[in-house]
Amino acid sequence: MNSWMKKLLQVLPEKQILTDLADRYSYSFDASFGEYLPEAVVQVKNNHEVAAVLRVANVYKVPVYPRGSGTCLSGGPLPVKGGIVMDMSQWPEKIEMQPEDLIVKVSPSARTSEINKAAEAYGLMYAPDPSSAHVATIGGNLAENSGGPRGLKYGVTKDYVIGLEVVTPEGKIIKTGGQTIKNVTGYDLTKLMVGCEGTLGVITEATLKLISKPPATQTILVSFSEVRTAGKAISKTLTSGILPAKMEFLDQACIRAVENFQPAGLPIEAEAVIIIELDGHPESLKVEKELIKGIMKQIGAVDIIIPKTVEEAAGIWHARKQVSPAIAKIKPTKVSEDATVPRSRIPDMLDRLNEIKRKYNVEVVVFGHAGDGNLHPNILCDKRDQEEMLRVERAVAELFQAAIDLGGTLSGEHGIGTMKAPFMESELGAAGVDMMKRIKNSWDPNHILNTGKIFSEQGQRLVLRHD
Amino acid sequence: MTNLKEIQEKVNYDKLFDCVQCGYCLPACPTYETMERETHSPRGRINLVKMVAEGKAEVEDLRNPIEKCLGCMACMTVCPTNVEYNLIFEGAKEVIEDHDVKPAALKKTEDFIFNSLFPSSNWMGSIGNAAWIYQKSGLQKAAQTTHLTALALHAGRFERVMPDLPSPIERILRKRRVLPDYKLRTTVAFFTGCVMDAMFFKTNQNTVELLRLSGAEVLMPKGQTCCGALHSHAGKAESARELAMRNIEAFDLEDVDYIVNNAGGCGAKMTEYPQLFEENTTWHERAKEFAAKVRDISEVLVELDGLTFTQPVQRLVTYQPSCHLTNIRRICDEPRMLLHAVPGILVKELERPDFCCGSAGIYNLVNYDESMKILDLKMMDVKERKTNTIITTNPGCLLQMKLGIERHGLEGEIEAVHLVDLLMEAGPSAK
Numbered sequence: 072m073n074s075w076m077k078k079l080l081q082v083l084p085e086k087q088i089l090t091d092l093a094d095r096y097s098y099s100f101d102a103s104f105g106e107y108l109p110e111a112v113v114q115v116k117n118n119h120e121v122a123a124v125l126r127v128a129n130v131y132k133v134p135v136y137p138r139g140s141g142t143c144l145s146g147g148p149l150p151v152k153g154g155i156v157m158d159m160s161q162w163p164e165k166i167e168m169q170p171e172d173l174i175v176k177v178s179p180s181a182r183t184s185e186i187n188k189a190a191e192a193y194g195l196m197y198a199p200d201p202s203s204a205h206v207a208t209i210g211g212n213l214a215e216n217s218g219g220p221r222g223l224k225y226g227v228t229k230d231y232v233i234g235l236e237v238v239t240p241e242g243k244i245i246k247t248g249g250q251t252i253k254n255v256t257g258y259d260l261t262k263l264m265v266g267c268e269g270t271l272g273v274i275t276e277a278t279l280k281l282i283s284k285p286p287a288t289q290t291i292l293v294s295f296s297e298v299r300t301a302g303k304a305i306s307k308t309l310t311s312g313i314l315p316a317k318m319e320f321l322d323q324a325c326i327r328a329v330e331n332f333q334p335a336g337l338p339i340e341a342e343a344v345i346i347i348e349l350d351g352h353p354e355s356l357k358v359e360k361e362l363i364k365g366i367m368k369q370i371g372a373v374d375i376i377i378p379k380t381v382e383e384a385a386g387i388w389h390a391r392k393q394v395s396p397a398i399a400k401i402k403p404t405k406v407s408e409d410a411t412v413p414r415s416r417i418p419d420m421l422d423r424l425n426e427i428k429r430k431y432n433v434e435v436v437v438f439g440h441a442g443d444g445n446l447h448p449n450i451l452c453d454k455r456d457q458e459e460m461l462r463v464e465r466a467v468a469e470l471f472q473a474a475i476d477l478g479g480t481l482s483g484e485h486g487i488g489t490m491k492a493p494f495m496e497s498e499l500g501a502a503g504v505d506m507m508k509r510i511k512n513s514w515d516p517n518h519i520l521n522t523g524k525i526f527s528e529q530g531q532r533l534v535l536r537h538d
Numbered sequence: 539m540t541n542l543k544e545i546q547e548k549v550n551y552d553k554l555f556d557c558v559q560c561g562y563c564l565p566a567c568p569t570y571e572t573m574e575r576e577t578h579s580p581r582g583r584i585n586l587v588k589m590v591a592e593g594k595a596e597v598e599d600l601r602n603p604i605e606k607c608l609g610c611m612a613c614m615t616v617c618p619t620n621v622e623y624n625l626i627f628e629g630a631k632e633v634i635e636d637h638d639v640k641p642a643a644l645k646k647t648e649d650f651i652f653n654s655l656f657p658s659s660n661w662m663g664s665i666g667n668a669a670w671i672y673q674k675s676g677l678q679k680a681a682q683t684t685h686l687t688a689l690a691l692h693a694g695r696f697e698r699v700m701p702d703l704p705s706p707i708e709r710i711l712r713k714r715r716v717l718p719d720y721k722l723r724t725t726v727a728f729f730t731g732c733v734m735d736a737m738f739f740k741t742n743q744n745t746v747e748l749l750r751l752s753g754a755e756v757l758m759p760k761g762q763t764c765c766g767a768l769h770s771h772a773g774k775a776e777s778a779r780e781l782a783m784r785n786i787e788a789f790d791l792e793d794v795d796y797i798v799n800n801a802g803g804c805g806a807k808m809t810e811y812p813q814l815f816e817e818n819t820t821w822h823e824r825a826k827e828f829a830a831k832v833r834d835i836s837e838v839l840v841e842l843d844g845l846t847f848t849q850p851v852q853r854l855v856t857y858q859p860s861c862h863l864t865n866i867r868r869i870c871d872e873p874r875m876l877l878h879a880v881p882g883i884l885v886k887e888l889e890r891p892d893f894c895c896g897s898a899g900i901y902n903l904v905n906y907d908e909s910m911k912i913l914d915l916k917m918m919d920v921k922e923r924k925t926n927t928i929i930t931t932n933p934g935c936l937l938q939m940k941l942g943i944e945r946h947g948l949e950g951e952i953e954a955v956h957l958v959d960l961l962m963e964a965g966p967s968a969k
């Protein structure tokens with residue numbers, strides 16, 4: 072047994088340290104690419120355990136990889152340099168509502184949908200709604216600054232965090248922010264932690280902001296004969312004085328995949344559809360619904376469907392949820408990207424994606440939260456086909472470049488992780504990345520926390536091929 | 539070095555790639571909840587199967603995670619990419635069986651169960667030849683004499699909840715063909731099941747009566763045998779295949795519209811018969827035709843819609859669905875529709891009806907402690923409903939719920955009842 076392992080045994084109960092091969096392989100992956108075998112998995116259950124493990128790791132310079140439920144799409148929890156996976160998912164769940172203050176205090180292991188459920192009991196809402204909310208932990212959501220369809224109107228995870236408890240890589244327990252809405256005391260370390268992808272600290276408690284839950288929703292399904300028109304319809308709607316909660320885009324390939332998979336009555340002749348959800352008071356929804364109808368007609372939509380019942384509306388959203396599994400039937404491997412552009416450039420981005428698809432002869436389908444410019448171009452391929460994967464790698468690289476050229480970003484909500492690390496400089500410039508590295512160095516001088524993420528190594532490039 | 543190609547074939551290697559490791563199965567998995575690690579989650583298990591099939595881990599590494607899987611298949615229902623975990627799981631079980639890595643105690647227990655309790659070779663035909671049940675009071679003793687400490691320790695608990703058995707005369711006098719009183723609407727064959735017929739003979743008789751009242755001619759072909767689910771789930775594919783062939787032989791499909799059963803687990807296995815045979819073989823084709831006619835009693839009763847219930851039943855009821863009825867057959871509504879048709883009854887749904895009860899075939903015998911952890915979670919849910927009856931649709935679940943009632947000291951307060959018996963209590967008559 073190596074010496075750091077012996078030390079771990081002194082600071083953690085033995086049953087919380089997993090070293091069997093089967094256990095280690097079970098924490099070697101997430102929902103993205105690649106498999107990396109850690110030397111140990113520790114299951115921490117309170118902030119002192121986290122601090123103790125980090126202190127050992129910091130002394131012995133062993134990399135530590137914090138992990139929630141492992142639903143990450145960008146490789147956040149992957150133990151790319153071996154070392155220790157720190158499993159936070161078995162931490163006893165705490166969701167402490169303070170409804171009068173419109174805040175909730177949660178443990179890192181609390182599942183995001185459970186937080187929202189607890190809030191709803193008081194007529195409140197925790198707004199960020201990543202599609203994995205029923206599985207993912209809030210700790211993971213905070214580390215990755217997760218988004219979701221409601222991001223259009225309500226913003227993303229970072230907009231709802233007002234205070235954190237964090238353990239630093241050197242094993243110190245600190246507090247950031249507090250429990251008030253307004254707070255300008257010192258640097259905003261809270262915002263620095265959220266979205267740091269677990270590279271600066273381990274979040275052990277969060278204080279989250281809640282808002283009141285809108286009393287009603289209205290779904291509208293609009294179909295278009297041209298993709299560009301659909302793109303224009305998004306900007307047009309958003310500049311007309313209406314702010315829908317969600318505006319989701321599906322291209323024809325997605326529509327047809329869903330209809331082949333589990334027919335839901337989507338218009339298969341349409342080149343694209345936009346699914347809108349308005350929320351608010353029932354009376355104002357009536358007015359906004361008519362306004363949207365007018366806008367869509369004027370811009371040249373082929374068809375506007377307004378569901379009459381709650382069930383019909385649920386059917387439309389169910390179809391939207393079926394996109395992911397449906398497109399997986401086209402080809403087994405899904406390279407799911409989330410490059411994001413300013414909303415007015417969506418039509419241009421869609422054109423660029425089309426070019427990329429032709430140029431590299433790859434299968435690309437596009438859907439996503441178009442209302443906030445956050446498209447999800449998915450390249451469908453087969454990871455057992457090396458030649459195809461090489462073309463996919465090139466297509467992905469060009470896709471990132473396209474987003475940057477159009478004034479957008481590499482990642483809207485999935486995170487940088489390992490795959491997008493080589494492209495950081497083209498978006499931020501050398502000096503920009505360098506400032507980030509300086510922050511990393513001062514927080515984590517021994518580079519033990521989630522090392523190998525965000526920043527690329529010399530000569531690192533995107534690799535989707537594995538032997 | 540083990541033969542990887544053979545392992546890959548057995549575990550359906552290509553199907554492993556359907557799993558995108560999204561983790562959506564985690565909240566649905568009972569053992570992930572009770573055992574608290576990815577190793578005992580569906581995607582963890584699938585990944586391990588892959589590691590073994592790629593030679594990165596040994597079969598021995600796979601044994602415990604697969605052995606501790608209930609096989610409830612709740613993961614399949616929530617899986618967004620439709621991973622066929624049932625095939626992967628049974629393949630992995632077979633690989634483990636082939637590689638002889640099971641610990642001696644487990645092997646002994648399994649041998650006892652399969653050779654003495656469910657004697658695959660002698661479990662022939664004649665319905666009611668349930669010799670082991672007549673020795674039910676001897677289960678514990680038998681286990682002791684064969685030095686099965688684990689089984690012997692717990693056998694007593696199972697014996698205490700076993701129902702009273704009918705005399706052999708009742709079995710002998712059973713009719714092999716019954717006709718409806720009025721209009722003949724359909725002809726069905728009844729699959730009796732081995733555990734159902736041995737331990738819940740009365741429920742089987744009630745099933746036939748409900749079918750008859752609904753206007754069905756009911757045939758009970760001789761020569762039918764155990765469905766093979768338990769064998770299949772234990773990696774004994776060859777025995778399962780043998781039993782499947784006997785059943786396929788026993789039923790003359792041209793004579794009947796459906797093959798009806800009242801055990802969710804058996805029904806699921808019988809619809810999976812085609813998977814036991816290589817494609818493009820005669821047996822595969824025959825299995826497909828057989829499987830297409832398999833129906834749960836609840837489906838048939840709802841379809842025939844031939845019953846009215848005349849007797850109000852003053853019960854507060856909660857429903858524990860059979861996992862395989864839900865997750866393999868995907869039958870959720872029919873049993874509930876029947877429950878709601880009973881006058882006087884009040885139905886309260888469990889908070890998590892789709893969470894396994896921990897019975898899982900012989901899981902509660904070979905993994906007693908793990909099974910009890912899961913059962914305790916189920917009983918907490920049951921207690922919170924404050925009902926006096928738990929309805930089930932499978933013999934394993936029925937026994938387990940009886941065990942749970944005893945374990946939590948609720949005898950006299952809560953009763954576990956098969957759906958069919960509840961319906962009989964409600965004074966069914968032909969419409």
